[in-house]
Amino acid sequence: MSDKVIVSTKTETGNFFEDFSLGQSLVHATPRTVTEGDVSLYTALYGARFVVNSSDDFASTLGLPGAPVDDLLAFHIVFGKTVADISLNAVANLGYAECRFLTRLYPGDTVSTTSEVIGLKENSNGKTGVVYVRSTGTNQIGEKVIEYVRWVMVRKRDESAPAPDASVPELATEVSPETLTVPEGLDFSDYDPVLGGSRYLWDDYEVGECIDHVDGMTVEESDHMTATRLYQNTAKVHFNQFTESKGRFGRRLMYGGHIISLARCLSFNGLSNAAFVAAINGGRHVAPTFAGDTVFAWSKILACAKIDGHDDVGALRVQTTAVKDQPCGEFPGKLEDGKYHDQVVLDLDYWVLMPRRAQ
Amino acid sequence: MSDKVIVSTKTETGNFFEDFSLGQSLVHATPRTVTEGDVSLYTALYGARFVVNSSDDFASTLGLPGAPVDDLLAFHIVFGKTVADISLNAVANLGYAECRFLTRLYPGDTVSTTSEVIGLKENSNGKTGVVYVRSTGTNQIGEKVIEYVRWVMVRKRDESAPAPDASVPELATEVSPETLTVPEGLDFSDYDPVLGGSRYLWDDYEVGECIDHVDGMTVEESDHMTATRLYQNTAKVHFNQFTESKGRFGRRLMYGGHIISLARCLSFNGLSNAAFVAAINGGRHVAPTFAGDTVFAWSKILACAKIDGHDDVGALRVQTTAVKDQPCGEFPGKLEDGKYHDQVVLDLDYWVLMPRRAQ
């Protein structure tokens, strides 16, 4: 045993803005086998009730090999792996686009994530820049599970580092419904809406319909930290009260994805048969959330689309707004001046797949 | 994308008293595959130690195909499904009776629940009524898993709605021990009480014996909400601090079943070899419980019964009383005037199965 002290440099500090280059590929650490244990925890964290994810037997009546893992659980796991490389030095998570759910995960599948840098733009203050990455989650046989773009504002390590040529990718404002992927083998012909929790199917929704999901869920520190650790997401602001107590908010910030999942699970009341998330067109964390907040949600149907070659499946484009400490009977959202109602925390625009009535 | 706003009517508001009719059948939503993940969470929520549920190997020495799911976990899942249809507008959960555990659940089994309305009686105030339902949990091959009666006081939507003919079912005050079901394949001949945690078997208990279970468990908000979400129980009062802060108690109410499971797990110390819950004769949530409460429990042996055709198995009728913020050395319970000691929160009367000594 030695008394000498050598200060190690092996601790990872994450990438800073100048560490990224256009076209750069990143292989993220820690592939993860998803299990029934993760599914149970997801249920316990959000009270998820979408029947396709709840019952192997029900799922098998739809032609699936068993109950697939909730799409957003898959998303959070894929996303979690990117944090150490992409957003450890992020000032802000600015947006998502072009997120597509391509292959469903089942317990036992192993998922890993890679990213490509598709845009870089230094901010005029010279202290930060925006990094655009396309991240891809892949299963153990190489199938793409989820693909999405996000952009984050990242600190520079050294403000004197030269700015890269600005390159901002053109991103679709909507995932085109023609490109939505129906889960392999899915046949909704025998879907039982009673077991699904509602008699309303795709045919019953109309554009402009606004649904107050009514229920509210209060989040505890233990809840959001448990979720975020389950996703192996290591962003520091979620876990460390000692440091955060001296920070901007004085307390731990909740992982934005926790709110996405809460909002989706609250949306069950009114969208019970929205069995799958097929795409996320865009998402914005309008305001931070903290332990003690009670989250409510409401949704607006933005579009209804048929799916080519699938008479039994329809897609709904849904905008779900999550709001804290404010019931949603009056649909608090974006105001006329483009700002949001004070209590809004999330504005999420996505496609879901829902059974259609027999034609 | 459209700017028009159509207020949706698709949100479920649950059934009100006048929505129920005698003989009505309800098929509840969200069948659920129970997994090893649920079992781990149950252990983590209550510290359950009953060996039959803990070890596949131990269970297989008893002739079982593996460790069955804890009987009360099965109960909570079966129960959770009924909430959206039966008790979303309940004022009070009045009682349980005739609850029988008929087939054990194993990880991988899928359970679904149906209910039949077996009684209706409007209250004299014209604002509420009592609904009696017999609910049945069934596994994927159609075997009855659990059957029980509960009655709840439900609000009327419209006070002017006519009262139904009053019909109150006759309910047994006790599940007759002759009708208790021994798990299929169970053979306690090789039961090892050392591994079970106590040398005491069925033969060692006597009627009137009162057992102080000694230990106490403090419940956090995160704990009871996690449990209740795991059971997909959506009763609003458990989750929404924003609304409850304005309500009767000023805070979230704990799911009564959480206390039942806590009491059962505390009862391990003194009833370690009470391997199975075979029936619940009756149960009463005497007072509400809240986060921060420390739950203690004690039990009284009400009866000892042999099981016909099973020399290796005996039944004990147990009354377990859960008490908050009060140790149970003096057995606080029902007082002479029929009221309860101030700190009592649960009075549960049930049958357990325990190994007998070799004859």
Next chain:
Amino acid sequence: MSDKVIVSTKTETGNFFEDFSLGQSLVHATPRTVTEGDVSLYTALYGARFVVNSSDDFASTLGLPGAPVDDLLAFHIVFGKTVADISLNAVANLGYAECRFLTRLYPGDTVSTTSEVIGLKENSNGKTGVVYVRSTGTNQIGEKVIEYVRWVMVRKRDESAPAPDASVPELATEVSPETLTVPEGLDFSDYDPVLGGSRYLWDDYEVGECIDHVDGMTVEESDHMTATRLYQNTAKVHFNQFTESKGRFGRRLMYGGHIISLARCLSFNGLSNAAFVAAINGGRHVAPTFAGDTVFAWSKILACAKIDGHDDVGALRVQTTAVKDQPCGEFPGKLEDGKYHDQVVLDLDYWVLMPRRAQ
């Protein structure tokens, strides 16, 4: 039903100092099948990211049958079983030694624990004594999983009970690296350090190197109680706020093993490829921890050892110090006078196995 009250004596009160005898064997209750559910909970409790435990596919590229259960999860489960017999009446958990991880657990394995009393020494005050036990966790086919010695100070029931002949075992201050066990089938030749989370392998570490693991994790009551219940550890001080509020600290004490796991998971940043814990040389809970504490950690490399017959595997002897509410950039630890820095809570000395570069 009877009105007579018979006060039961069946509640276990645990062993007191005079109940132990040298050479005594104890078979602990509640064998436990470890499942994927436990693994998910472990991830959710600590944010564990060691890749060998995270991915079945990754583990199988190393010649393993799948992802083994985290070594410390196995330790906590083995340890938990001993509490009811060894330390229910403990005043203090004094130390660990000679802890060896011999066979890895995989989901589906069942573990049980036995202990042998290897030392006894009454304290001069006549009120307490030190009990030394060697505990062994065994899997369902009789293979030793974990073996360790711990010693605890245990109360006497009756102060007038005669003192046993003092017998203090000689314990190794270090598990000799020659005796470390490499997991069966393990071949690190194809280990991918990128997926492991760091480019640093065994060859890159040097004796005296001190690593600040940087991150901090705040612990909630729900978190440490959930963990401790998962391990079926029933030590009263962790769970009962009613009683503890009147005790020495006024609040619930955290299970020391929770801090060990937190420290190990924080050590990922700097020791990402420390795939296995092979042995624990010694450990000391320097100060108690409570909910609300933020735990940081740093590690010092005490020794580097090759493993005979395994060119692909190296062992590092690591001293990890956990500290509360204090970042570790200045490596707070043992001071010159032999005392510890005020904020230190854990001093753990252990061996890890890490891949070596191709020779």
